[in-house]
Amino acid sequence: MINNPIVFYIASFLIIVFGLFSMFLKNIIYSLLCAIIVFFSTSILFYILGSEYNAIIQAVIYGFAVPVIIGLSIMFTTGKNNNSKKGFTLHYITLLAGAIFVLALVYVIMISLAMMPDSFHITELAQFNSYEVMSAFARGIFIDYVWAFELLSLLLTVVIAGFTLLSIKSKTGNRKL
Amino acid sequence: MFSTSITIYHYLFIGLILFLIGTIGSIIAKNVIKVLIAIEFMLTGINVNLITFASYCSSGNFDGYVFALFYVGIGAVELAVALYIFYLMYRKKESDNIESYSEL
Numbered sequence A: 001m002i003n004n005p006i007v008f009y010i011a012s013f014l015i016i017v018f019g020l021f022s023m024f025l026k027n028i029i030y031s032l033l034c035a036i037i038v039f040f041s042t043s044i045l046f047y048i049l050g051s052e053y054n055a056i057i058q059a060v061i062y063g064f065a066v067p068v069i070i071g072l073s074i075m076f077t078t079g080k081n082n083n084s085k086k087g088f089t090l091h092y093i094t095l096l097a098g099a100i101f102v103l104a105l106v107y108v109i110m111i112s113l114a115m116m117p118d119s120f121h122i123t124e125l126a127q128f129n130s131y132e133v134m135s136a137f138a139r140g141i142f143i144d145y146v147w148a149f150e151l152l153s154l155l156l157t158v159v160i161a162g163f164t165l166l167s168i169k170s171k172t173g174n175r176k177l
Numbered sequence B: 001m002f003s004t005s006i007t008i009y010h011y012l013f014i015g016l017i018l019f020l021i022g023t024i025g026s027i028i029a030k031n032v033i034k035v036l037i038a039i040e041f042m043l044t045g046i047n048v049n050l051i052t053f054a055s056y057c058s059s060g061n062f063d064g065y066v067f068a069l070f071y072v073g074i075g076a077v078e079l080a081v082a083l084y085i086f087y088l089m090y091r092k093k094e095s096d097n098i099e100s101y102s103e104l
Helices: A005-024 A028-048 A052-077 A088-114 A130-144 A146-172 B008-028 B032-056 B063-093
Strands: none
Touching: A005 A028, A005 B008, A005 B032, A028 A052, A028 B008, A028 B032, A052 A130, A052 B032, A052 B063, A130 A146, A130 B063, A146 B063, B008 B032, B032 B063
């Protein structure tokens, strides 16, 4: 665990700046690269918070696996006909709606901070050792929330089986879409 | 300029900003893949909140870490399914503009 404010501020700066770049860059490849930086910076935040296991999972899945899937999708789907026509009126309406949403959210946060009881002012990060965290993970996955873990495993199995079935159908040509 | 002690509100603010970037990006993005990346940003912001509350507000209770782990799995599955549906529809529509996908 690193309890250093400089690391936190650097990671936060990377998250905010590259998150905005990822959303507002025109090139989808650059957008994906910025998203990778955001996901790695988030894993640094998880490491600072004392959850090394979540940091590794975040870096491996969101930093490597998800960008590979998205990159393959970009390779398969771009280059033919990108008719990205801009509707300026709709663009400005959505920006205005987003700004109103942000203001409403800030108002809700301010109201909830005003209504927060005094006993909720928590400012100290709890100190855990790695063995304690890993044993808690094992207890949570295999004892406390084993039904959720099995449900997630079933979901992953269904997704893999569905992909295989759709691929076989699309090869034989009797897929309807 | 900067505070020397990092509190729970700093992490919650970063989670909020990440969630807002994802929300606004999913609203204004024209590319389907960019919308999916924005949804992943929203999931990551929620994960930041879960792990922050687990680290600050619980003494020896790590349920937030476990739920964040499940959330990563669900997010990966959701992204894979959404990208496959997009790929199948792209073969028919020949466009990655989200306005072309108004009907299934």
